[in-house]
Amino acid sequence: MRARFILSEILTGLWRNIAMVISVVIVTAVSLTFVGTGLLMQKQIMDMKATLVExxxxxxxxxxxxxxxxxxxxxxxxxxxxxxxxxxxxxxxxxxxxxxxxxxxxxxxxxxxxxxxxxxxxxxxxxxxxxxxxxxxxxxxxxxxxxxxxxxxxxxxxxxxxxxxxxFAPFIDVLNQSTLFALGLAVLMLIAAVLLVATTIRMSVANRRREIAIMRLVGASNVFIRAPFLLEGAVAAIIGALIASGLLWLGLEYIVQGWLVPTLGKQIVSVGTFDLIWAAPILIALGAALSISSSVVSLNRYLKV
CATH class of the missing domain: 3.30.70.3040 (Alpha-Beta Plaits)
Structure with missing residues (x-):
């Protein structure tokens, strides 16, 4: 019963703030795409150096x-x-x-x-x-x-x-600089995503003050009241991470495998779609962690329970 109620509250909160939720999804997707790009490029650099050394x-x-x-x-x-x-x-x-x-x-x-x-x-x-x-x-x-x-x-x-x-030093330098650029943009976008999540939580709290007051009166625990808000941000961030993984798959499939590999050769370009096996879970975990941490801070500030 509690799980059903929490799920209902999550869906209600997402629908009430649909515009902000879409913004969170988009910003999270873009930022995590840059994070994933940086991770894959760094793996490419390490693989290239290892190949040259071997x-x-x-x-x-x-x-x-x-x-x-x-x-x-x-x-x-x-x-x-x-x-x-x-x-x-x-x-x-x-x-x-x-x-x-x-x-x-x-x-x-x-x-x-x-x-x-x-x-x-x-x-x-x-x-x-x-x-x-x-x-x-x-x-x-x-x-x-x-x-x-x-x-x-x-x-x-x-x-x-x-x-x-x-x-290959100039090529490696370009990759290193591109990695730093991608990670720098990712940090800025992640900050924007965290602020959007915080704003979304604040709006959700404001829209449901009456419901929160009723839950307090009937003796609902802090965890029970906070859970829907925490999971709202997490759901939006996870959706954004899944979209980022899809964008990375498209880039690896059509840009890397379709263009770079035939041009430079498999010995130089080692990253491929199979790298999403480890990259995608990192992006999902990162998105969820940042969203939940932002939600916790926001709830502590705007929801005194």
Whole structure:
């Protein structure tokens, strides 16, 4: 009986303040969408960094017949120059930096090149001799990449030394800044949602003062009187969180999976609709928690029970 009464009071309160409730739902949905975006972007950044650390962080390209750098003035790298790089990677001096490395031969490089440019006429014009030998190094610590790059840069027979973390650093910086921007907007919108919930509760209390007075006279407990007001805000916030989850699903499905993944590749873009399995419950819990806390403060101020 009590549960039925509380449910009836919740529905009545929501209907009486329908305009404010819709405002709460919309503002909560928008704010939690930004929160979810920030969470997913931060996960993308962590996944990208983890992928770059697990993969070869530094790559050494030996000179090929087509290299034009000063260190390749003698033409393609000789066997002795290639061996000197091997010796350096296995030597004592770099042992604290290099966790492991793999060597890619000219034949392997040609095969990868032809796979990447399959169907292009110019791919058939290259032979093994045109491809450079390369070394792909996994470091003990990603922070040591600069030391390894400087060690091999400009060495005779070495055409180029690339650092994957440095290559993707601008992209990661953009994601970090976008995350901060999204979370900043989310904080502002959440504040607006909290204030709207408080206003809605205040209006509900004002509209039901006579009913509250009657419940007091018949001995209703504080929890029984407060429960409908608390749950009103929670219901509106949960609806907003569900809408936010739906908006995130649309973004992940059509923007991320439909555009970014085909453009950048699955190795770089790792977030997908499956991430809503953990993100959506966080948004729902956050929306409900903020709404209930705002309702408690508002009730303590406007409802002296």
């Amino acid at each position: 993969q070869s962080q530094v790559t050494i390209y030996m000179c090929s017949p087509h290299s034009t750098t000063a260190s390749c003035a003698g033409g393609a790298a000789t066997d002795a120059q290639v061996q000197s790089v091997r010796d350096a990677l296995e030597g004592e001096e770099l042992s604290r930096y290099v966790a492991s490395y793999t060597e890619r031969s000219q034949a392997e490089a040609l095969k990868i090149y032809q796979e990447q440019f399959a169907g292009e006429g110019f791919a058939a014009d290259f032979t093994e001799e045109d491809m450079p030998v390369s070394f792909h190094i996994t470091l003990s610590s990603a922070e040591d990449s600069r030391a390894v790059v400087q060690f091999f840069q400009g060495r005779d027979g070495v055409d180029e030394v690339t650092d994957l973390l440095s290559v």
